[in-house]
Structures are given as C-alpha cells and as structure tokens.
Amino acid sequence: MAERTESGFLGGIRREFTTQTWALIPVGVALSVVAAYVVNVVRVPFLYLDALGVVLVALLAGPWAAALTGVFVNVVEGFLVNPTFWAYTPLQVAFGLAAGYMARRGWFRRYWKVVVVGLVIAVISIVMGAPITVLAFGGVTGTGSDAVTTFFRATGANIWSAVVGQTLVVEPIDKVVTVLLAALVAKRIPRRYMPDTAARVLDREE
Amino acid sequence: MSALAGYQRGESVVHRLHPVTKVTLLVCCVLGAYLAPPVALVALLGLLVCSSAVAGVATSVGRAALPILVPLALGLLAIHGFFRAGSGAVLASVGPLTLWRDGVAYAISFLGVLTAFVLAGLVFVSTTHPKKLMTGLTDAGVPRKLGYVFVASLQLVPDLRRRAERIVDAQRSRGLDTRGSVPSRVRALVSLLGPLLIGALVSTQTRSLALEARGFSLDGPRTSLYALSSTRLDWALRVGGVLGVVGLAGWRLL
Numbered sequence: 001m002a003e004r005t006e007s008g009f010l011g012g013i014r015r016e017f018t019t020q021t022w023a024l025i026p027v028g029v030a031l032s033v034v035a036a037y038v039v040n041v042v043r044v045p046f047l048y049l050d051a052l053g054v055v056l057v058a059l060l061a062g063p064w065a066a067a068l069t070g071v072f073v074n075v076v077e078g079f080l081v082n083p084t085f086w087a088y089t090p091l092q093v094a095f096g097l098a099a100g101y102m103a104r105r106g107w108f109r110r111y112w113k114v115v116v117v118g119l120v121i122a123v124i125s126i127v128m129g130a131p132i133t134v135l136a137f138g139g140v141t142g143t144g145s146d147a148v149t150t151f152f153r154a155t156g157a158n159i160w161s162a163v164v165g166q167t168l169v170v171e172p173i174d175k176v177v178t179v180l181l182a183a184l185v186a187k188r189i190p191r192r193y194m195p196d197t198a199a200r201v202l203d204r205e206e
Numbered sequence: 207m208s209a210l211a212g213y214q215r216g217e218s219v220v221h222r223l224h225p226v227t228k229v230t231l232l233v234c235c236v237l238g239a240y241l242a243p244p245v246a247l248v249a250l251l252g253l254l255v256c257s258s259a260v261a262g263v264a265t266s267v268g269r270a271a272l273p274i275l276v277p278l279a280l281g282l283l284a285i286h287g288f289f290r291a292g293s294g295a296v297l298a299s300v301g302p303l304t305l306w307r308d309g310v311a312y313a314i315s316f317l318g319v320l321t322a323f324v325l326a327g328l329v330f331v332s333t334t335h336p337k338k339l340m341t342g343l344t345d346a347g348v349p350r351k352l353g354y355v356f357v358a359s360l361q362l363v364p365d366l367r368r369r370a371e372r373i374v375d376a377q378r379s380r381g382l383d384t385r386g387s388v389p390s391r392v393r394a395l396v397s398l399l400g401p402l403l404i405g406a407l408v409s410t411q412t413r414s415l416a417l418e419a420r421g422f423s424l425d426g427p428r429t430s431l432y433a434l435s436s437t438r439l440d441w442a443l444r445v446g447g448v449l450g451v452v453g454l455a456g457w458r459l460l
Binding site for chain 1: 212240274277278280281282284285286288289312313316320323324326327328330331336351352354355356358359360361362363365366367370374384388391392394395396398399400402403404406407408410411413414417418422423
C-alpha cells in the first residue's frame with residue numbers, strides 16, 4: 001500500500017484504496033443488488049434503491065471507490081438480473097463521484113444537506129439517464145416507470161419530454177430516499193466497525 | 207429480484223471460446239445491433255439463437271429473456287404504437303385509441319435491436335464462468351484487484367440475500383410494519399438495511415484480514431487454476447466481429 005504521507009490528487013485516490021476498501025466494494029455492490037429485494041418486501045412504489053451501495057461506499061471509503069462500486073453494480077446486475085443494466089453504468093459512476101466528493105466536503109452532516117445531495121444525484125440521473133433511455137432503449141425501461149412515460153406521451157409530449165417528465169417524477173423520490181437511507185444506516189454503524197476512510201455523517205443535527 | 211440468468215455448465219464450442227473473445231463478440235453484437243439495417247439485424251438474431259442452441263442454453267436463455275423483453279415490448283408499443291403517427295396510416299382504432307402503423311413498425315424494429323442486446327448478454331452470461339472471465343481478463347492486462355471485486359461481488363449477492371431474508375423474518379417477528387403507510391414502510395427499510403450493512407461490514411474486516419494474510423496487496427506475478435489459450439477460431443471471431451462492426455459503422459456514415 002502507498003505511504004500515508006503521499007499527497008496530491010493521485011495520492012488521495014491511492015489512500016482511499018486500503019485493503020479494507022477493496023473488501024468493502026463487493027459489499028456495496030451486493031447491497032445495491034439485494035436492496036431491490038428488500039424494497040420488494042416493503043413495497044414502496046417508484047423506489048429502486050440501486051444506488052444505495054454506491055452512496056454507502058462513497059460515505060465509508062470515498063468518491064473513487066464509490067465510482068468503482070458503481071461500475072460493478074451494473075456489471076453484476078447485468079450478469080444476474082438483466083443485461084440492459086450494462087447501458088446505465090456511467091450513471092452509477094457519476095453518482096459515486098458526486099456523493100463521495102460531497103461527503104468529503106461535509107454535505108452529509110445535516111439532514112437538509114443530505115436531501116440536497118439526493119437532489120444533485122437525481123439531477124445527474126436525469127441529465128445522463130434520459131439520453132440513454134431514449135437513444136438506446138427507445139424511451140422504455142421495462143419497469144413501472146413506463147406507465148408514467150406513457151401518461152406524458154398521452155398528454156401530447158414528444159418522446160424526449162415524456163422520458164424527462166418520467167424521470168422528473170421518479171428520480172428525485174428514489175434518490176433522496178436512497179441518500180437519506182444511506183446516511184441513516186451509516187450513522188448506525190458502531191465506531192469500531194467504521195473504516196478509517198469514512199466521512200462524517202449526521203453529526204451536526206439539531 | 208431473482209437471479210434469472212446464470213452460468214450453465216457445458217463443454218460446447220461456445221463455452222470453450224476464450225473469455226476475451228466472448229467479451230469482444232458481446233460488444234460487437236450490441237454495437238452491431240444498433241448499427242445494422244433490418245436484414246443484418248435478423249441475421250444477427252438468427253446467429254444468436256443458433257449459438258445459444260449450439261451451447262445447449264437455448265431454454266434457459268429463453269426463460270430469462272422473456273420476463274425482460276415482454277415489459278420492454280409492451281412499453282415500446284404503448285409509447286410509440288399509440289403516439290407516433292408517422293405518415294398517418296392507421297392499423298387499428300379502438301374507441302379514443304389509435305394504433306398507428308408507422309409507430310408499430312418503429313416499436314417492432316426497436317424491439318429487434320433490444321432483443322439482440324438481451325440475447326447477446328444472456329448467451330454470454332450463461333456460457334462464461336465468472337472465474338474464467340476474471341482469469342481471461344487478468345491475462346489480458348486488467349488489474350487483478352478488479353477481478354477480485356467482480357468475483358467477490360457475484361458471490362456475495364446470494365449470501366447477502368439470505369442474510370436479508372433472515373433479517374426480514376427476525377424484524378417481522380418483532381412487529382416490523384411492512385404493510386402500513388408509505389412513511390412507516392420507508393422507516394421499516396432503515397431497520398432492515400441497518401443490520402444488513404452492519405453485519406456485512408463486520409465480515410468485511412475479517413475478510414480484509416484474510417486477504418492480507420494471503421498477500422492481496424503484494425506485487426508480483428500470480429499463477430492461476432485455469433489455463434486459458436486462444437485458438438485460431440478465437441482470433442478469427444475477434445477479427446471478424448471487429449471488422450463487422452467497423453463495416454457497419456462505415457456503411458452508416460457513407
């Protein structure tokens with residue numbers, strides 16, 4: 001492993017990847033994949049939580065470890081569930097980077113800031129996800145969200161507006177809940193199991 | 207979520223191809239599906255069906271593909287069939303709804319592309335063992351640690367899922383509300399995901415000790431259980447796939 005004294009951008013990235021981080025990344029990936037099962041138990045509509053593991057790794061390890069988690073979430077979901085997930089890999093990478101850098105700058109220390117992080121991630125998801133959905137999948141996702149897209153089409157919207165409209169309805173809910181859950185769960189981790197690389201979470205609520 | 211697709215043991219030609227060849231062909235099939243004219247797309251679909259039959263995975267691929275493709279097909283028909291008028295030719299009209307001919311044609315051609323995408327992915331997944339894929343990619347120069355992350359993630363999913371099932375049972379027996387109002391169900395998620403993550407984190411510490419004890423962060427060459435070699439067929443398919451995609455891209459641009 002690199003020495004702790006190493007500085008600069010690359011050094012910072014290298015410091016993020018301790019052996020514990022490497023062991024944590026598969027946990028984040030599996031958590032993102034299994035979250036779909038847990039959501040199915042409680043049945044909340046339009047909640048997917050497939051970014052949960054990425055945001056948690058962003059909190060516990062850092063932005064670049066989270067970006068790598070994002071790559072593998074979609075590779076593994078493509079392997080186990082549905083190959084179309086492969087097309088959405090860039091989104092998860094961007095979520096990881098955004099959540100990780102915001103966590104470093106203290107954006108997870110208060111509830112309202114956590115909501116802002118969720119909204120930022122939702123905006124990333126809309127800006128990057130809508131073109132993939134329209135260009136690569138003709139506007140469909142194969143999930144319940146298609147009903148929302150059809151509704152917007154029925155109001156006379158073209159395919160781009162309909163897909164953006166759909167993501168505007170679905171994404172902010174999913175991403176804000178994802179980020180809040182990640183923060184609440186991270187806050188409940190006992191200190192002795194907290195990795196050294198972890199950012200501070202919800203320690204300034206009042 | 208259920209694991210629909212998955213590796214099917216086999217000794218066919220498709221199974222024995224070098225993993226790098228299969229990754230190359232997968233990328234070529236997906237890119238080719240988007241670039242190809244309808245005739246070539248039908249040929250590609252035929253090739254994919256044939257290769258799944260040769261590999262003996264046709265049934266499992268079909269069973270995995272249907273639940274993915276049917277919702278996509280319905281979505282495409284709803285979004286394009288009813289709302290893309292095109293030249294204005296009507297296929298059918300029921301009450302206030304009109305099914306446009308151009309819209310349906312567009313939906314079908316797009317479904318063909320997505321079918322090729324999904325079939326290529328499923329044939330790849332069901333004929334490539336993850337560990338061989340990891341070995342193949344490591345030999346080709348991909349960092350070893352990435353291979354570890356990939357294989358460990360795949361193995362952790364069923365493990366974490368069993369853990370999640372136990373936590374759901376345990377919390378339900380303590381009176382967890384999974385049927386109430388939406389806010390209370392979101393709160394229920396915290397009490398389900400908290401123990402799941404903390405349990406996984408505890409095992410992460412043990413695992414990182416075990417990894418260190420086996421020299422995870424040491425540099426230097428490693429030996430592998432799998433010996434992989436590229437045959438002449440591998441090279442022919444790699445070159446053929448890349449040339450095919452370049453040809454299609456060139457035809458598109460001209």
